Amino acid sequence: MPPSKVSREDVLNRLLAVFRRHGFEGASLAMIADEVGLQKASLYHLFPGGKDEMAKAVLEHVHAFMEEKVLVPLRGEGDPATRLHAMIEQVRAFYADGRLSCLFDTLSVGGGDNPFRKPIGDAMNAWMDALALVAREHGATAAVARQRAERVLVTIQGVLVVARCLDDLKVFSRGMHELPAILLPADV
Amino acid sequence: MPPSKVSREDVLNRLLAVFRRHGFEGASLAMIADEVGLQKASLYHLFPGGKDEMAKAVLEHVHAFMEEKVLVPLRGEGDPATRLHAMIEQVRAFYADGRLSCLFDTLSVGGGDNPFRKPIGDAMNAWMDALALVAREHGATAAVARQRAERVLVTIQGVLVVARCLDDLKVFSRGMHELPAILLPADV
DNA sequence: CTGGCTTTACCGAACGAACGGTATAATTAA
DNA sequence: TTAATTATACCGTTCGTTCGGTAAAGCCAG
Numbered sequence: 363m364p365p366s367k368v369s370r371e372d373v374l375n376r377l378l379a380v381f382r383r384h385g386f387e388g389a390s391l392a393m394i395a396d397e398v399g400l401q402k403a404s405l406y407h408l409f410p411g412g413k414d415e416m417a418k419a420v421l422e423h424v425h426a427f428m429e430e431k432v433l434v435p436l437r438g439e440g441d442p443a444t445r446l447h448a449m450i451e452q453v454r455a456f457y458a459d460g461r462l463s464c465l466f467d468t469l470s471v472g473g474g475d476n477p478f479r480k481p482i483g484d485a486m487n488a489w490m491d492a493l494a495l496v497a498r499e500h501g502a503t504a505a506v507a508r509q510r511a512e513r514v515l516v517t518i519q520g521v522l523v524v525a526r527c528l529d530d531l532k533v534f535s536r537g538m539h540e541l542p543a544i545l546l547p548a549d550v
Numbered sequence: 551m552p553p554s555k556v557s558r559e560d561v562l563n564r565l566l567a568v569f570r571r572h573g574f575e576g577a578s579l580a581m582i583a584d585e586v587g588l589q590k591a592s593l594y595h596l597f598p599g600g601k602d603e604m605a606k607a608v609l610e611h612v613h614a615f616m617e618e619k620v621l622v623p624l625r626g627e628g629d630p631a632t633r634l635h636a637m638i639e640q641v642r643a644f645y646a647d648g649r650l651s652c653l654f655d656t657l658s659v660g661g662g663d664n665p666f667r668k669p670i671g672d673a674m675n676a677w678m679d680a681l682a683l684v685a686r687e688h689g690a691t692a693a694v695a696r697q698r699a700e701r702v703l704v705t706i707q708g709v710l711v712v713a714r715c716l717d718d719l720k721v722f723s724r725g726m727h728e729l730p731a732i733l734l735p736a737d738v
Numbered sequence: 739c740t741g742g743c744t745t746t747a748c749c750g751a752a753c754g755a756a757c758g759g760t761a762t763a764a765t766t767a768a
Numbered sequence: 769t770t771a772a773t774t775a776t777a778c779c780g781t782t783c784g785t786t787c788g789g790t791a792a793a794g795c796c797a798g
Contacts, residue, residue: 364747364792385659387576391784403786404748412785466715468659471573471651479717486715509724512712516725519715520708524700527658527674527707529667536697537704554773579758590759592774600759745794750787757782764775 373398373408374423377416378465385468386417386478414477417469421481424465427456428485436492442500442546449493450538453518460525460534467519490515493545500546513544561586561596562611565604566653573656574605574666602665605657609669612653615644616673624680630688630734637681638726641706648713648722655707678703681733688734701732 368376376398380389391413395402409415435448457464466486469478493511494504502510521537524530556564564586568577579601583590597603623636645652654674657666678699685695709725712718 366747383659383661385573385575387573388660390782392782400747401749402784403750406785407747407749463659464711467655467711470711470715471571471656472576473571474717479715482715483717486712512721512724513728516708516712516721517704518708519711520704520706523652523655523658523707523711524674524704527654527667527670529662529671533700533704536700540701578756580756589775591761591776594759595773740796740798742797743795745792747790747792749790752788753784753786755783755785758780760777760779762775762777765773766770767772768770 368399370408373400374420377420378424379462381417381420382463382465382468385471386413387472389413417478418481420465421469421478421485425481425485425488428489431456433488433492436496442496443542445496446542446545450541454538457522457534460522460531463526464519464522467522486515497545510545510547514541517541517544556587558596561588562608565608566612567650569605569608570651570653570656573659574601575660577601605666606669608653609657609666609673613669613673613676616677619644621676621680624684630684631730633684634730634733638729642726645710645722648710648719651714652707652710655710674703685733698733698735702729705729705732 377394380394380397383389384393391402391405394413394416395405398405400408405416406412409419411418431452432449435452436445438445456462466482470476470482490508490511493514494507497507497510498504517537517540521534525533525537565582568582568585571577572581579590579593582601582604583593586593588596593604594600597607599606619640620637623640624633626633644650654670658664658670678696681699681702682692682695685698686692690698705725705728709722713721713725
């Protein structure tokens with residue numbers, strides 16, 4: 363067989379870049395093929411299910427990435443503050459300091475019949491669980507921990523949208539800076 | 551002349567509903583015509599500039615609505631807490647308690663060449679200014695007031711995205727509940 | 739080795755459908 | 769009649785998708 367022009371990892375990362383930037387409807391096959399560096403027909407060889415399967419695969423790819431780089435460290439050893447800071451650095455990198463949008467945001471638009479909603483919800487819930495665990499270990503009750511974890515996710519998604527709308531990366535930086543105080547406040 | 555089937559106000563509100571739900575690329579003219587209750591040709595009579603002009607008009611419509619229902623009350627008389635609560639009620643209604651997405655979010659996806667970015671940024675800045683004014687009157691310095699106003703906007707945008715991704719309206723409600731503590735904390 | 743066979747990765751060309759957009763005629767209150 | 773408004777039909781383009789086919793690497797009997 364001929365050698366792959368691009369590894370599957372690269373293909374998924376480039377698909378991620380297109381979908382997070384233009385959304386599902388906004389990303390045309392021509393645009394995708396151009397960005398990935400393959401012809402449309404080649405994309406259908408890799409993803410027989412077409413555009414839907416590409417987006418699904420990207421969602422799974424992001425989930426695996428998050429599991430490895432975010433959730434495992436969050437659930438790991440060390441004191442809560444250190445683990446949270448590790449997550450924050452990964453989040454900074456993943457969103458390029460606020461320059462890139464969240465795939466969950468861009469792929470969750472559209473009616474409730476949107477087939478991406480469920481995997482997105484699952485991923486977000488997993489993220490929230492891992493954050494709540496850290497808050498619990500810091501001393502919060504289960505209910506309070508969950509509330510604080512939710513605030514962290516709300517802040518991350520919020521700064522991404524506001525930074526994009528205002529075209530101001532500092533909004534993102536400030537938001538990241540506030541996360542420790544949100545999840546692990548000094549009093550209890 | 552034949553009577554208008556729908557008032558311009560209605561047309562704009564229905565356009566708003568389509569764009570905030572499906573985004574710009576996701577909203578086809580067929581879908582728009584169906585939702586608005588007009589034929590495509592009628593839409594082009596109302597908006598000769600096509601889909602772009604429709605989205606621009608919706609943005610202006612939202613801006614005018616916000617100016618009247620949100621910014622003016624925010625800048626008006628009465629104590630800061632009362633004015634903020636008035637805004638929160640308007641926000642609740644505008645987003646249908648979290649069921650509807652933010653037009654700024656759905657129309658700001660895509661590259662930086664997106665023509666809607668500027669009006670969106672202007673609208674958000676105006677909103678932030680009005681919020682900062684309230685915080686200032688509550689006793690905060692200009693810098694702190696701006697920071698708190700930013701947190702309010704981040705929270706609103708954040709809960710909208712998270713509520714949509716988790717399909718959980720309570721996220722929105724909880725976020726709205728926290729806004730007074732964010733903009734007008736008890737100390738200072 | 740070696741030749742043929744299979745498998746795999748990829749591409750050019752084309753498909754019908756839907757896209758955004760535009761003419762032009764029909765309709766209708768003033 | 770007239771002018772605003774809507775309806776029908778259609779334009780060229782792009783959409784997502786499919787098909788037939790090419791070429792390179794692995795496999796294995798001779």
